[in-house]
Every structure is written in structure tokens, then in C-alpha cells.
Amino acid sequence: MATLSDVARRAGVSPATASRVINGSSKPVTDELRERVLQAVAELQYVPNAHAQLLARSHRGPVGVIVHDVSDPYFSEITRGLQRVATDQGRLLMICNSYRDPDRELEYVELLRGHQVAAIILAGSGYHDAEFIRLLNGKLAAYEATGGRVAVIGRHEHSGDAVMPDNRRGAWLLGQEMCRLGHERIGVVAGPRVLTTTTDRLTGLREALAEHGRRLPADRVRYAEFDRDSGAAATAALLDAEPGLTAIAALNDSMAIGALSLLRSRAVSVPEQVSVFGFDDMPLARDVTPTLTTIRLPLVEMGARAMALALDAGDGSPRVESLAAELVRRDSSGPPPG
Amino acid sequence: MATLSDVARRAGVSPATASRVINGSSKPVTDELRERVLQAVAELQYVPNAHAQLLARSHRGPVGVIVHDVSDPYFSEITRGLQRVATDQGRLLMICNSYRDPDRELEYVELLRGHQVAAIILAGSGYHDAEFIRLLNGKLAAYEATGGRVAVIGRHEHSGDAVMPDNRRGAWLLGQEMCRLGHERIGVVAGPRVLTTTTDRLTGLREALAEHGRRLPADRVRYAEFDRDSGAAATAALLDAEPGLTAIAALNDSMAIGALSLLRSRAVSVPEQVSVFGFDDMPLARDVTPTLTTIRLPLVEMGARAMALALDAGDGSPRVESLAAELVRRDSSGPPPG
DNA sequence: AGGTGCCAGGTAAGCGCTTTCCCGCCCAGA
DNA sequence: TCTGGGCGGGAAAGCGCTTACCTGGCACCT
Numbered sequence: 001m002a003t004l005s006d007v008a009r010r011a012g013v014s015p016a017t018a019s020r021v022i023n024g025s026s027k028p029v030t031d032e033l034r035e036r037v038l039q040a041v042a043e044l045q046y047v048p049n050a051h052a053q054l055l056a057r058s059h060r061g062p063v064g065v066i067v068h069d070v071s072d073p074y075f076s077e078i079t080r081g082l083q084r085v086a087t088d089q090g091r092l093l094m095i096c097n098s099y100r101d102p103d104r105e106l107e108y109v110e111l112l113r114g115h116q117v118a119a120i121i122l123a124g125s126g127y128h129d130a131e132f133i134r135l136l137n138g139k140l141a142a143y144e145a146t147g148g149r150v151a152v153i154g155r156h157e158h159s160g161d162a163v164m165p166d167n168r169r170g171a172w173l174l175g176q177e178m179c180r181l182g183h184e185r186i187g188v189v190a191g192p193r194v195l196t197t198t199t200d201r202l203t204g205l206r207e208a209l210a211e212h213g214r215r216l217p218a219d220r221v222r223y224a225e226f227d228r229d230s231g232a233a234a235t236a237a238l239l240d241a242e243p244g245l246t247a248i249a250a251l252n253d254s255m256a257i258g259a260l261s262l263l264r265s266r267a268v269s270v271p272e273q274v275s276v277f278g279f280d281d282m283p284l285a286r287d288v289t290p291t292l293t294t295i296r297l298p299l300v301e302m303g304a305r306a307m308a309l310a311l312d313a314g315d316g317s318p319r320v321e322s323l324a325a326e327l328v329r330r331d332s333s334g335p336p337p338g
Numbered sequence: 339m340a341t342l343s344d345v346a347r348r349a350g351v352s353p354a355t356a357s358r359v360i361n362g363s364s365k366p367v368t369d370e371l372r373e374r375v376l377q378a379v380a381e382l383q384y385v386p387n388a389h390a391q392l393l394a395r396s397h398r399g400p401v402g403v404i405v406h407d408v409s410d411p412y413f414s415e416i417t418r419g420l421q422r423v424a425t426d427q428g429r430l431l432m433i434c435n436s437y438r439d440p441d442r443e444l445e446y447v448e449l450l451r452g453h454q455v456a457a458i459i460l461a462g463s464g465y466h467d468a469e470f471i472r473l474l475n476g477k478l479a480a481y482e483a484t485g486g487r488v489a490v491i492g493r494h495e496h497s498g499d500a501v502m503p504d505n506r507r508g509a510w511l512l513g514q515e516m517c518r519l520g521h522e523r524i525g526v527v528a529g530p531r532v533l534t535t536t537t538d539r540l541t542g543l544r545e546a547l548a549e550h551g552r553r554l555p556a557d558r559v560r561y562a563e564f565d566r567d568s569g570a571a572a573t574a575a576l577l578d579a580e581p582g583l584t585a586i587a588a589l590n591d592s593m594a595i596g597a598l599s600l601l602r603s604r605a606v607s608v609p610e611q612v613s614v615f616g617f618d619d620m621p622l623a624r625d626v627t628p629t630l631t632t633i634r635l636p637l638v639e640m641g642a643r644a645m646a647l648a649l650d651a652g653d654g655s656p657r658v659e660s661l662a663a664e665l666v667r668r669d670s671s672g673p674p675p676g
Numbered sequence: 677a678g679g680t681g682c683c684a685g686g687t688a689a690g691c692g693c694t695t696t697c698c699c700g701c702c703c704a705g706a
Numbered sequence: 707t708c709t710g711g712g713c714g715g716g717a718a719a720g721c722g723c724t725t726a727c728c729t730g731g732c733a734c735c736t
Contacts, residue, residue: 071414289627
């Protein structure tokens with residue numbers, strides 16, 4: 001691999017001069033030397049060693065992102081927002097998938113810290129696990145203590161900058177809508193119990209139902225993984241236990257789609273017999289049949305805001321941006337009564 | 339940020355010793371010193387500076403991946419495969435989205451080279467652009483000349499290791515199936531002209547049709563972006579120009595889903611009036627209505643194989659793994675005749 | 677002509693780590 | 707008691723780059 005000295009030697013200048021022309025230092029260099037250096041760079045196909053550069057300037061480079069799984073549409077939308085802002089500012093992203101393993105998340109924080117990333121962004125639901133939170137906060141604090149920046153998306157654990165989708169309010173809207181449509185017997189396909197997203201959404205839903213004097217018995221809530229197939233399985237269990245359900249609220253769209261698919265396989269018509277509600281409004285919610293009534297979260301926007309927070313130091317006081325959720329009525333919930 | 343010297347000082351040992359215990363060198367260290375060092379590491383929350391490490395050993399670290407867009411399911415599936423193998427081998431991935439911009443792709447190659455990645459994986463269709471290919475090959479050659487490894491997925495340009503989905507054969511299967519089902523008037527929603535994927539698939543399709551004595555006039559092929567909305571628009575154009583079409587082949591699933599959505603909005607029933615075919619078999623092909631008949635590509639497998647190739651040096655001779663495509667019959671193509 | 681500034685360019689000191697080489701110690705053998 | 711070998715530990719030389727600091731030469735002034 002050609003080094004800066006190779007370039008300098010070939011151009012007949014000192015490494016200092018070569019360095020100056022290569023990264024456009026403020027120090028002026030005569031056109032002639034500049035030309036020779038550029039020539040040498042081209043001939044040797046020289047590319048500066050990024051590690052050496054980062055070591056020498058003590059300037060931090062890329063931004064680290066920890067998500068549960070980029071191939072999950074929820075996260076790919078967020079990532080798209082992150083990317084957009086990062087790219088605008090000429091930052092490279094290092095994306096790490098924790099696959100919902102808290103330990104891996106911890107490891108990645110260390111790893112990113114070691115890579116001197118300018119900021120770490122944690123996206124996706126947090127966990128109900130005091131020990132984990134303690135460890136995570138410890139590591140993040142150590143990172144921030146040395147000038148690193150941290151922003152989280154949809155997590156309560158961290159006390160610094162955060163972008164928070166209003167899960168609770170969104171779920172409340174969902175509950176309101178279900179009551180408005182006259183549903184009494186409601187089943188809920190929830191996400192993993194350990195995730196705060198699950199409990200936030202469940203809380204909002206319960207609040208709305210309570211306002212209408214309805215309760216949500218424990219056996220009407222099934223906890224499952226946040227994916228399609230688990231959603232289908234949970235729906236099956238719900239239906240088996242309580243055949244009279246008129247509505248199923250899945251706490252994310254993937255699971256709602258699983259529910260739809262299961263209902264179809266059992267020849268239960270949606271929305272005539274059972275209404276289905278999702279959460280997140282992923283792009284494909286428009287493409288399933290019937291189209292999915294759901295709560296829209298501005299995912300791309302959330303990513304963009306988080307990156308903006310992470311890259312802008314601010315005055316040190318924690319900034320929390322709450323983004324509103326919105327009800328999107330489509331066909332899976334049927335027409336309004338009357 | 340705590341450094342190795344800080345740790346050494348605190349433990350009362352030399353940096354050399356500290357380094358040895360921290361990364362388990364072969365050189366033995368007494369238990370007592372080891373203990374003191376570990377203690378200091380914990381107290382200082384020390385994390386080695388990855389850049390300094392990479393500089394000092396001249397060992398290359400992470401693997402660079404260049405895709406068109408991770409939030410496109412096609413690439414997120416591939417990425418999942420890449421991740422799996424990379425994680426197994428303890429490698430970090432640097433994922434770069436080119437957003438289908440060849441220039442950005444070129445930039446990313448340089449950038450990854452500068453970051454001393456152990457390998458570069460280029461995923462996604464190549465371009466029909468001689469100048470671009472020349473430049474790209476130049477940069478890749480420079481990288482490989484210094485020991486870097488390169489693997490491509492679905493690209494003809496590169497002469498080294500490659501994983502190739504059999505697009506042409508897949509499209510041929512599609513064409514066969516369309517003929518078998520008796521379609522005469524076929525419209526094609528193709529991807530961007532500049533992509534080799536588009537031309538490969540078109541070629542395979544034409545071959546199959548030709549075997550049955552059918553031609554595909556130029557005005558029956560509409561070129562669009564590989565996304566849902568472009569697919570819908572192209573379908574509209576196709577239908578307007580030729581209302582008698584009985585089948586629409588979209589060259590990827592996203593576009594096919596766009597086509598489905600447009601047909602629904604025009605109250606054209608699928609498959610009764612028009613059959614729709616996709617390509618790739620993305621997960622959501624099962625969830626749209628009607629479910630999508632498509633050509634399955636083993637995307638995750640492709641990613642995994644590519645990473646395996648990239649991480650295993652081999653004997654230097656180029657290895658090309660061709661992965662078979664497979665027809666998946668679902669509802670959008672209707673029942674077989676008779 | 678000698679002095680004063682400037683400015684292009686070079687010299688060298690790190691950035692934080694790994695690793696080679698060397699040193700001093702201890703124990704076995706004579 | 708002396709020597710040789712082995713072994714744990716430290717000193718120091720880089721890895722490839724940036725940058726503060728210095729130098730030498732020129733133009734301009736007095």
C-alpha cells in the first residue's frame with residue numbers, strides 16, 4: 001500500500017508538503033509542487049490511511065448506529081433518515097445489528113467507542129432490565145465523558161438527547177378508534193414483554209379503553225416476537241381462546257400482517273368478522289389486503305432528527321424531541337358505524 | 339479518553355505488559371501483574387483505540403459493503419446473509435449505500451480502502467457504462483494489489499470472486515410459465531436501462547418467449563426505477579398504450595406490488611383480467627393480495643456466500659458461484675389452463 | 677548595503693498502540 | 707561457587723499521518 005512518504009518521495013517534496021496539498025491545508029503550496037504531488041498521488045493510486053489520519057488529528061470520524069435489525073422495515077426506515085443527514089454532513093455510518101440481544105448491544109457500544117466514532121445512536125426499544133440499564137448507562141457515560149455524543153431513538157434509559165415517538169399517545173388513539181367503532185371484545189398481539197415499546201403501547205391502549213369503561217383482561221393479550229410469523233401464531237392462540245373477538249390490535253405492522261394472513265387462512269373475513277389494527281405504518285401496510293389501519297410513526301423523520309441531535313453538540317442540556325403518532329384509517333378496520 | 343499508558347501507569351507496569359495482558363499475547367505474564375492490569379482496565383473503563391491498533395499491527399479490520407440501498411428489501415435480505423457470516427467470524431461491517439449513484443460507489447471504494455477494510459463487497463446490479471467499469475476496475479485492482487479482497491454479488495464487471503444469481507435463467511422460467519399459461523399479450527415493467535440486472539432479466543424473458551414464437555415489441559417494455567411507485571406508473575403507461583394486455587411481468591417484486599396496487603385502483607381484477615408476475619420473492623410477496631407469483635432468488639444465501647468468498651482467500655483463481663432461481667407459483671398468475 | 681518581514685517548505689514530535697529486542701533475575705547443573 | 711539457560715518484564719522502534727515550529731530566501735524598506 002502506497003504511503004504518504006512514497007508520494008512525497010516520488011514528487012520530490014517532504015511528507016509535510018504532500019500532506020498539505022492532499023488535504024487542502026490552509027498553508028499555501030506553490031502550484032508547481034502541488035501539481036507534482038497530485039501527479040504522484042494519481043500514479044500511485046494513493047489513498048490516505050484513515051486510521052493513521054484519525055490517530056494523528058484527534059478528530060473523530062464516523063457515526064455508530066446500533067439497531068435491532070436493519071432488515072426489519074421499522075429500522076430500515078429509521079436508518080434511511082439517519083443516512084440522509086449523515087451523508088449530508090459527509091459522515092460515514094457504522095451500522096451494527098444487535099438482533100435484540102442486550103449483551104451484543106453492550107459489546108457494540110465498546111466496539112464503537114474503540115473505533116472513535118463521533119457519536120453513537122441507539123435505535124429501537126429499550127429493555128426492562130435494571131442491570132442492563134445500569135451497565136449500558138455506565139458505558140455510555142464513559143463514552144460521553146471523553147467527548148463522545150449519544151442519541152437514542154425511542155428509549156427511556158438514556159438521560160441525554162433522545163427522539164421519542166409517542167407510543168403511548170399513538171396507542172391511545174388506537175384505543176379510541178376501536179371504541180368509536182364499537183368493539184367490545186378486543187384481542188391484543190403484543191411484542192416481547194421485556195421491551196419498553198411493548199409496555200408503552202399497551203399502557204396507552206389500556207388508558208383509552210378505560211376511558212370508555214372497558215378493560216383488557218390479561219388473557220386477551222398475547223406476547224410474541226415483533227415479527228410476522230409470531231404475530232400469526234399469537235393471533236391463532238387468541239382466537240382459539242376467545243372465538244368471539246371482533247378486533248385484533250397488533251402492536252406493530254409486521255405482526256398485524258401475520259394476523260391478516262392467519263385470518264385469511266382460517267377464512268375469517270376482515271373487517272367484516274374481525275377488524276385488524278397495526279402500528280408503525282410501514283410502507284407495506286398499504287399493499288396488503290385489506291389495507292391496514294394503523295398508527296403512523298414518522299420513522300424517517302425520527303432517524304433524521306436523531307442524527308441531527310447527535311451531530312450538533314447543543315449546550316449540553318438534554319434535548320428530547322417527541323414526535324407525534326397519527327391514526328391512519330384504512331380498510332382493515334371497516335367503515336365507521338352508522 | 340484513557341490510553342494504554344494510563345492503564346500501565348495505574349497498574350504500575352510498562353505499556354508493553356499492559357498490552358500483553360489486554361490482548362492475550364503469547365508471551366506469559368505473571369498472575370499478579372495480569373490482575374493489576376485488569377483491575378486498572380476496569381477502573382478506567384479502558385477501551386483500546388482501534389485505529390491505533392490497526393496502525394500498529396498492520397492487520398486489516400472490518401469488511402466494507404457497498405449496496406444500493408439497505409432499506410430496499412432486496413438488499414436487506416442480502417445484508418442479513420452478509421452479517422451472519424461476518425458476525426460468525428467476528429468481523430464488523432461497514433455498510434455504504436450508493437443510492438444507485440455510480441460516482442458514489444466509486445467514492446466508497448476509496449473510502450473503504452482508506453479504512454483498511456479486509457474486504458470490499460459490492461452488491462447489486464452493475465451498470466452498462468464502459469467508463470465507469472474502467473474506473474471501478476482500476477480502483478478495485480489497486481485495492482487488490484495491496485492484499486485487499488473483493489467479492490461482488492450479481493455483477494459482471496469484476497473478474498474476481500463473484501456470487502451470481504441466475505437472472506437470465508430465472509427470467510427464462512418466468513417466460514416459460516407465462517407461455518404455458520397461454521399469455522400472448524404481455525407487458526413488461528423493467529428496471530433502469532443502465533442496470534445489467536434489467537438487461538439480463540429481459541434477455542432471459544425474450545429467449546423464453548422466442549422459443550414459443552412470441553416477440554416482445556419495444557413498446558411493451560417500460561423502463562422504470564426498481565421501486566413500487568415507479569412500477570405503478572409504468573403499469574399505468576403500459577395499460578394506457580395497450581389495454582388488451584393479459585399479463586404483466588415486473589422485473590422485481592416492488593414494482594410488481596406497485597402494479598398490483600395500480601390495477602386494484604383501476605378495478606382490474608388480478609388474475610382474472612390481468613396476471614402479474616414479480617421477481618426476487620421478497621418476504622412480502624406472500625402478503626399482498628393476490629399473493630405474488632414470482633421468481634425466487636436465494637438472497638440471504640447469496641449474501642452469506644459472498645462474505646465467505648471475501649473472507650477466505652482461496653488460491654487466487656477467481657471463483658464464481660452461480661445460484662439458481664426458482665419459480666414460485668402463487669395467486670397473481672391464476673390457475674393453470676384446463 | 678544591511679536589516680526587517682514574509683512566506684514557502686522542511687524537520688520532527690507526537691497520536692496510541694504492538695512487538696522486537698534486550699536485560700536482569702533465578703534456578704539447575706558442574 | 708561459578709556458569710548457562712530460560713523466562714518475565716521493560717525500552718524503544720516503528721505503523722502512517724498531521725502540525726507546530728523552524729529555516730532559508732526573497733522583496734522591500736531605510
